[in-house]
Amino acid sequence: MNKLSITNLRVSIADQEIIRGLSLAVPKGEIHAIMGPNGSGKSTLAKVLTGHPDYKITAGEVLMDGENILALAPDERARKGLFLAFQYPSEIPGVTIANFLRAAVQARLPEGEELEATDYYAKLYEKMDLLEMDRSFTSRSVNEGFSGGEKKRNEILQLAMLQPKYAVLDETDSGLDIDALKVVAHGVNSLRGPNLGVILITHYQRLLDYIIPDHVHVMVQGRIVRSGGKELALELEEKGYESYETVKDEIGEPAMA
Template structure:
């Protein structure tokens, strides 16, 4: 069994409009892949469709997590199978503390009848909070309620650290972060890199890739991956802009 997240010929519709068209991508564990692309090209759709959001209709294709098709699974089952989504706009949940929220998520990963050990849980939680420079007082605060943009993103990374997913999809985690917050978040993600985990970094800008250096960069355009390369591709994109891709793609058509 291959330890990879394999997206095969995936097509996705939202309200009758096809957004992803026959998309292919393979993310092996141990690697960080970046997906770049202009707005409206389907990057966030890919993230939401993978997580199982009910508004996104899969019209064809497969997504194999270590060989198992997750498209048959419910949202919560996919997460327990090892898929994590760091959201661009995480929800606020009034009255539910971060500690209780993460505890419930960890508890859900235990076998029937097993109980989470509270001391160990808090020890792990505080460790990860310190790493992400989140004040320990936050444990009793309601999830994302009244958080700044940067605090919300750090909270996403905290959850990722606590849930130890096999594959993490990070949807524009860099958006809305100032440079200090970006550095803290990137440090956190770098510490979570490792042979047991694949990370898919979705971003509009090259900036975050200065901090989280990807193994591969993919360019997405109009619902497909149109170009893949090494980390230098991101720099090239930054220099030449997305119009460069557009020209490159339309050129052969113009010639014909």
């Protein structure tokens, strides 16, 4: 029950199948890394889990602590405890981080209960300190004019504030220099614990030096083709994804043109 469980998931966009029978179970308390070459469907998986309207689910199910979430709207999934750290977070002009996060936190309170502003800001500032973010961030528009590192830090800030049960981090390391990478990794590690399950999607092994996964999965052509321990990441770093070409042949025609 206490897991995010994906069974035989099939997803297409514009009649092109991208996820082709993927199964994966992430128990609470564990970090699972999904690695794979570009175009393997990693980011599609992240968006589908969150409920992005562009994708069509043709088969399979996704259970969060036993509940089928595919029938839920994106905001309902989020309030039930699913979080996506976007690879490319949207810029929201005119909406400050403070107001944006307040709306998100408020949405998680019971009907009729008002957010206590002082508690909210105390928590916000604590999390911002953790991520070495300047206080002035709160009055800036969400992601507008942010550097790559600032955007990713902002994603982790939201993760820290919203305290989900399961988080999908999509290429959270992309666009980060080494210093920013350490800060982000520190933020994620501090949230690590028995109440959070994480799917860490990454192309490079680099991030896994700082966030040590419990399991590593290799995703090729819309499926998990191999699973192993953290040492699998090192092997991939060394040998690349070429050895999985044969697997690709077994699966059949490439999923992405």
